[in-house]
Amino acid sequence: MQCKLLFGLSLAVLAVASYAGALARPLHSSPAGTRGREVFELRCAMCHADSALAPGTMALGQRVTGIDRVLERRRGGLSADYVRQVVRTGLDRMPPISRVELGDTDVDAVADYLASAEKHP
Amino acid sequence: MTGNVLPPGMSVAGLARVLAAIGSVIGPQWVSSDEQTLFGYRDPNATLDDDAFLPSAVIAPASVEEVRAILRIADQHGLYLWPVSTGKNYGYGGPAPRLKGSAILDLRRMNRIIEVNERLGYALVEPGVSYFDLYRHLRATGSKLWIDCASPGWGGVMGNALDRGAGYTPYADHWSSQCGLEVVLADGEVVRTGMGGVPAAKTWGAFKYGFGPYVDGLFSQSNFGVVTKIGIWLMPEPAAHLPIFIHFPDEDQLEEICEAVFPLRRSGLLNGGIMLAGLLWEGGGVSPRSRWYDGGGAMPPSAMRRMAADLDMGWWNLSTCLYGSAEQVERTHATIRDALAPVRGVRFHTAADRPGDPVFTYRSQLLTGQPNMYEFNLLNWTGGGGHVGFLPTCVFEGAEIARLHALCSRITREGGFDWTGEFSLQARSAIQVQLLQFDRSDPAVLARAHATYKQLIEACAGEGFGQFRTSLAFMDETAATYSFGDGAALRLSERIKDALDPNGILAPGKSGIWPKALRGTGHAM
Numbered sequence: 001m002q003c004k005l006l007f008g009l010s011l012a013v014l015a016v017a018s019y020a021g022a023l024a025r026p027l028h029s030s031p032a033g034t035r036g037r038e039v040f041e042l043r044c045a046m047c048h049a050d051s052a053l054a055p056g057t058m059a060l061g062q063r064v065t066g067i068d069r070v071l072e073r074r075r076g077g078l079s080a081d082y083v084r085q086v087v088r089t090g091l092d093r094m095p096p097i098s099r100v101e102l103g104d105t106d107v108d109a110v111a112d113y114l115a116s117a118e119k120h121p
Numbered sequence: 122m123t124g125n126v127l128p129p130g131m132s133v134a135g136l137a138r139v140l141a142a143i144g145s146v147i148g149p150q151w152v153s154s155d156e157q158t159l160f161g162y163r164d165p166n167a168t169l170d171d172d173a174f175l176p177s178a179v180i181a182p183a184s185v186e187e188v189r190a191i192l193r194i195a196d197q198h199g200l201y202l203w204p205v206s207t208g209k210n211y212g213y214g215g216p217a218p219r220l221k222g223s224a225i226l227d228l229r230r231m232n233r234i235i236e237v238n239e240r241l242g243y244a245l246v247e248p249g250v251s252y253f254d255l256y257r258h259l260r261a262t263g264s265k266l267w268i269d270c271a272s273p274g275w276g277g278v279m280g281n282a283l284d285r286g287a288g289y290t291p292y293a294d295h296w297s298s299q300c301g302l303e304v305v306l307a308d309g310e311v312v313r314t315g316m317g318g319v320p321a322a323k324t325w326g327a328f329k330y331g332f333g334p335y336v337d338g339l340f341s342q343s344n345f346g347v348v349t350k351i352g353i354w355l356m357p358e359p360a361a362h363l364p365i366f367i368h369f370p371d372e373d374q375l376e377e378i379c380e381a382v383f384p385l386r387r388s389g390l391l392n393g394g395i396m397l398a399g400l401l402w403e404g405g406g407v408s409p410r411s412r413w414y415d416g417g418g419a420m421p422p423s424a425m426r427r428m429a430a431d432l433d434m435g436w437w438n439l440s441t442c443l444y445g446s447a448e449q450v451e452r453t454h455a456t457i458r459d460a461l462a463p464v465r466g467v468r469f470h471t472a473a474d475r476p477g478d479p480v481f482t483y484r485s486q487l488l489t490g491q492p493n494m495y496e497f498n499l500l501n502w503t504g505g506g507g508h509v510g511f512l513p514t515c516v517f518e519g520a521e522i523a524r525l526h527a528l529c530s531r532i533t534r535e536g537g538f539d540w541t542g543e544f545s546l547q548a549r550s551a552i553q554v555q556l557l558q559f560d561r562s563d564p565a566v567l568a569r570a571h572a573t574y575k576q577l578i579e580a581c582a583g584e585g586f587g588q589f590r591t592s593l594a595f596m597d598e599t600a601a602t603y604s605f606g607d608g609a610a611l612r613l614s615e616r617i618k619d620a621l622d623p624n625g626i627l628a629p630g631k632s633g634i635w636p637k638a639l640r641g642t643g644h645a646m
Binding site for chain 1: 151153157158160161162165179181207208211215216227229230253274275407409479482483486493494495496497498500501504506
């Protein structure tokens with residue numbers, strides 16, 4: 001019997017493959033502008049992906065109305081300062097992320113990525 | 122702006138001196154006492170307010186040598202340290218210290234995956250390696266090994282194992298999958314346990330027991346040393362696997378379910394993690410409480426029945442996975458269905474029945490060693506972020522499991538809270554994994570949650586349902602329930618503590634173990 005792989009599992013494999021791809025590429029060697037996207041994929045998407053498995057997305061959808069609950073779809077409409085503040089102080093169910101876990105440079109990169117509508121490869 | 126919390130017995134100047142000394146060794150950028158940094162190390166889910174468990178500083182070493190140096194300096198100056206691996210032990214304290222004013226020893230910079238042995242199936246990792254990190258590494262390197270992860274997956278491989286957490290595959294017992302430690306003692310001595318003590322041995326990650334006393338357990342849920350490396354066994358990818366989901370309609374059939382499942386577990390037909398989740402756990406991640414009930418107190422059965430019907434879930438929801446060859450999986454699946462068919466109202470599912478269903482998807486991922494963050498959705502049930510884990514143990518007897526559930530459910534509901542939990546059905550025992558969830562923004566609710574948890578501890582211990590893991594505020598009380606011999610177990614731990622850490626600098630109060638100088642000084646709760 002060929003065991004059935006779940007459709008959802010396949011999605012998860014695709015999602016994690018992108019994580020693995022990001023892991024394979026050292027952040028410091030990434031072209032300017034892609035670092036923020038890589039940091040987002042590696043460190044933020046686990047909660048903020050466009051998925052019912054992503055608790056940040058689900059919490060946003062429950063907590064606020066009138067905005068897109070998927071963070072990446074709001075790029076260009078988020079303030080970099082706001083993103084930095086939320087990362088460092090947490091918000092509602094999201095705990096703070098310390099400098100040891102995610103340094104200021106990476107936080108700046110992801111804040112700039114979410115604040116910018118510019119497309120990255 | 123610096124934080125305003127000091128280590129007990131230390132002045133502002135004294136703290137500044139010891140932090141400067143440490144900073145001169147590891148770099149001042151890795152030592153901090155500023156308020157914003159410290160804010161990230163509080164317990165955001167506790168039954169007490171944020172003030173209860175605040176640190177005085179954060180120290181982040183990058184190597185074993187730096188850890189040794191920090192411990193020597195801390196020991197000289199009397200600085201209490203609280204080691205954390207990834208600091209994601211939410212529901213049990215997160216990164217916060219038990220003793221207010223302790224300095225966090227944040228080991229996340231030590232995040233190397235030192236070795237993965239593909240043939241023998243183990244990894245050697247440092248404290249800062251999360252389940253996501255190890256999983257990504259294995260997939261990126263083309264490994265055919267699976268991790269067993271806790272949920273959510275951002276927790277530490279080491280930290281969870283040392284706290285005796287669990288997962289979902291046949292390697293679910295994380296402490297049982299541990300093989301070999303490297304530990305830095307309070308005086309800076311480095312010890313490698315098991316076969317790590319033989320320098321030329323290749324068996325450190327393969328053979329658990331060295332020669333002489335087996336000391337690994339001394340460093341689990343304890344404050345006897347700082348663990349800097351851990352060997353962890355990894356599961357070879359099976360030829361085939363099939364996650365299965367079985368729903369049961371009524372709350373009062375818990376005994377019947379468990380008695381039907383027990384022979385399947387005992388025979389080894391079901392050899393992975395078996396989780397029997399209550400409706401509010403299973404449905405609480407896909408819907409907020411307000412959708413079903415917006416009154417005060419515990420949710421009434423009528424609302425729960427509507428919730429079960431609308432979400433097409435059982436009152437009890439079993440999830441497990443079959444592993445083996447394709448033929449084995451198919452035959453086992455048929456055997457399981459035949460064995461459980463007589464159980465009243467049983468419904469069998471596989472994920473193929475509900476493509477894209479978030480519950481079936483996240484559980485399928487966990488059952489196959491794929492970490493995710495889904496269970497953070499459970500915090501959306503009430504909002505407010507408060508939750509503490511209550512984990513009493515029980516023998517794997519249906520009547521006892523039902524008795525445990527009835528006791529905890531009654532106390533929880535009388536406290537005005539919903540019973541949200543699941544049972545981990547193991548070979549000979551069952552663990553109730555209950556999340557006491559509450560809105561932290563209301564001080565009255567906070568106080569009631571704290572009181573309810575204390576009632577749960579007392580009532581369960583009195584009935585023989587001992588806890589094996591708890592949150593910071595309840596460590597002393599939980600340790601006290603191990604009262605055989607007038608507390609002989611705790612006295613033994615204290616004697617070991619006094620021998621290994623005479624100045625008591627490591628994690629004071631962890632698991633109710635206080636250093637000699639702080640015993641009877643009012644720090645215990």
